[in-house]
Amino acid sequence: MITVENLHKEFGPKKAVNGISFSVKKGEILGFLGPNGAGKSTTMRMITGFIPPTSGRVTVGGHDIAENPIPAKKLIGYLPESAPCYSDMTVHGFLSFAAEVRGLHGTVREDAIRRVVGQCFLEAVLHQSVDTLSKGYRHRTCLAQSIIHDPEVLILDEPTDGLDPNQKHEIRQLLKRFGKDKAIIFSTHILEEVDAVCDRAIIIDRGRVVASGTPTELRGGHARLDEFFRSVTVSDTARRAD
Amino acid sequence: MTSESLRNIWTIAKRELVGYFNSPVAYVFIVIFLLLNGFFTFMLGGFFERGEANLNAFFTWHPWLYLFLVPAAGMRLWAEERRVGTLELLLTMPIAAWEAIVGKFLACWAFLALALALTFPVATTVCYLGDPDIGGIIAGYVGSLLLAGAYLAVTVMTSALTRNQVISFILSVVICFFLILAGWEPVTNLLVRWAPDWFVNVVASFSVMPHFAGFQRGVLDLRDLLFFVSAMVFCLFSTSVILRGLRGA
Numbered sequence: 001m002i003t004v005e006n007l008h009k010e011f012g013p014k015k016a017v018n019g020i021s022f023s024v025k026k027g028e029i030l031g032f033l034g035p036n037g038a039g040k041s042t043t044m045r046m047i048t049g050f051i052p053p054t055s056g057r058v059t060v061g062g063h064d065i066a067e068n069p070i071p072a073k074k075l076i077g078y079l080p081e082s083a084p085c086y087s088d089m090t091v092h093g094f095l096s097f098a099a100e101v102r103g104l105h106g107t108v109r110e111d112a113i114r115r116v117v118g119q120c121f122l123e124a125v126l127h128q129s130v131d132t133l134s135k136g137y138r139h140r141t142c143l144a145q146s147i148i149h150d151p152e153v154l155i156l157d158e159p160t161d162g163l164d165p166n167q168k169h170e171i172r173q174l175l176k177r178f179g180k181d182k183a184i185i186f187s188t189h190i191l192e193e194v195d196a197v198c199d200r201a202i203i204i205d206r207g208r209v210v211a212s213g214t215p216t217e218l219r220g221g222h223a224r225l226d227e228f229f230r231s232v233t234v235s236d237t238a239r240r241a242d
Numbered sequence: 243m244t245s246e247s248l249r250n251i252w253t254i255a256k257r258e259l260v261g262y263f264n265s266p267v268a269y270v271f272i273v274i275f276l277l278l279n280g281f282f283t284f285m286l287g288g289f290f291e292r293g294e295a296n297l298n299a300f301f302t303w304h305p306w307l308y309l310f311l312v313p314a315a316g317m318r319l320w321a322e323e324r325r326v327g328t329l330e331l332l333l334t335m336p337i338a339a340w341e342a343i344v345g346k347f348l349a350c351w352a353f354l355a356l357a358l359a360l361t362f363p364v365a366t367t368v369c370y371l372g373d374p375d376i377g378g379i380i381a382g383y384v385g386s387l388l389l390a391g392a393y394l395a396v397t398v399m400t401s402a403l404t405r406n407q408v409i410s411f412i413l414s415v416v417i418c419f420f421l422i423l424a425g426w427e428p429v430t431n432l433l434v435r436w437a438p439d440w441f442v443n444v445v446a447s448f449s450v451m452p453h454f455a456g457f458q459r460g461v462l463d464l465r466d467l468l469f470f471v472s473a474m475v476f477c478l479f480s481t482s483v484i485l486r487g488l489r490g491a
């Protein structure tokens with residue numbers, strides 16, 4: 001469903017992404033790991049067509065995101081890192097807008113809204129204005145927006161960030177269920193999440209893939225995933241020294 | 243242009259309008275718009291003292307009134323999307339950037355049209371007191387709406403340049419001010435003293451004033467119409483270039 005070939009992104013002299021390639025099939029959940037500033041969000045922004053790559057190619061469902069963006073974007077649901085929502089609307093208004101942009105109207109739209117409101121536990125705030133929501137609810141509202149058209153491809157940038165433990169658990173269950181028939185990429189800093197949800201994970205550091213495999217493969221000889229994570233990524237403290 | 247494009251433009255415009263009326267800003271804006279219009283027309287314009295059965299005292303002020311009101315209405319259009327980060331949502335949805343630009347522009351223009359339409363008591367007063375040229379009044383309204391559209395297109399462009407609404411407002415006022423001054427009679431009279439006629443004419447041709455004046459005289463001239471439409475198209479096209487540049491950076 002998703003193929004990424006030799007992706008590069010430079011911001012001026014800074015190389016944010018430096019030759020990343022991978023692919024994700026339908027029915028697969030790929031975890032994106034890496035220290036802050038590794039290039040996870042930048043890679044996701046290129047996959048979703050928000051920023052064009054300096055070089056390299058992304059296809060989604062066989063459509064090149066640069067040459068044929070609209071059909072590719074129709075297949076994607078995207079949760080950006082900051083979970084932005086239009087604050088001058090109610091949750092229901094915002095979700096209606098997201099549904100209409102995806103071509104859902106009338107009763108189909110209302111059914112879709114009811115479905116995602118249930119999946120993301122938004123019943124209590126449905127008619128509340130977005131700008132008065134707590135952080136976790138805002139995050140879930142933006143997540144709901146990303147799944148409103150039941151997309152084949154889901155790109156989620158830190159989907160469990162800012163959620164309480166119960167909600168983290170619920171969202172993980174949701175991802176696992178979605179993982180059966182969708183292609184999912186999600187980034188996270190919570191390593192247990194990778195164990196719990198992913199079929200496969202890749203670890204990115206300074207714009208490069210430094211490790212990839214199933215959670216068990218990655219752990220290898222290490223007792224815990226975070227030991228492995230530390231062994232393959234350069235910590236900020238170490239970087240400052242060199 | 244396909245029907246899908248039209249549907250997308252409508253969806254974007256509708257969201258924008260719903261957003262306006264969910265916040266008090268829309269109502270405050272309309273009240274201020276009407277108050278200022280009344281003040282300029284009746285106090286400064288001497289509407290009744292003129293004893294004329296037309297709306298010149300009303301329309302004459304619009305280039306100056308819009309100079310501040312239109313940038314105030316439009317400054318948030320893209321700046322706010324950039325600041326809050328919803329730009330990332332909008333541009334990863336399956337719509338073309340130009341559809342989003344046109345949709346947002348049309349929503350704000352429709353909002354300005356609504357504010358302008360609410361000045362109808364001025365027109366009915368003239369009809370009641372005298373026997374005005376209805377065609378002239380309609381031409382005046384059309385010209386005023388086109389003027390607002392041209393200013394708004396400038397504001398849309400400056401709004402895409404920055405994530406700061408205040409900067410977007412100031413830039414827009416400055417550009418619109420130039421669009422007035424370049425062809426405002428007191429300025430052109432000054433210019434002809436030291437510049438050749440052709441130069442003054444070229445500068446003035448960039449101005450909204452001569453084109454707006456045509457409508458005020460009650461003349462619907464295709465060239466004036468073309469001027470406003472091409473100004474809007476130019477600014478909206480520039481907006482798409484700016485947005486593309488942003489994402490490439």
Ligand SMILES: Nc1ncnc2c1ncn2[C@@H]1O[C@H](COP(=O)(O)OP(=O)(O)OP(=O)(O)O)[C@@H](O)[C@H]1O
Nearest residue numbers: 011014016034035036037038039040041042043491
């Ligand atoms: N618009 C931009 N202009 C300049 N540099 C940028 C821009 N966006 C990202 N960067 C840089 O690119 C690098 C990668 O950033 P990115 O946001 O992709 O990291 P990340 O892996 O998502 O980190 P985090 O875990 O903190 O979310 C960072 O060094 C960042 O400063």
Ligand SMILES: [Mg+2]
Nearest residue numbers: 040041042081
């Ligand atoms: Mg990130």
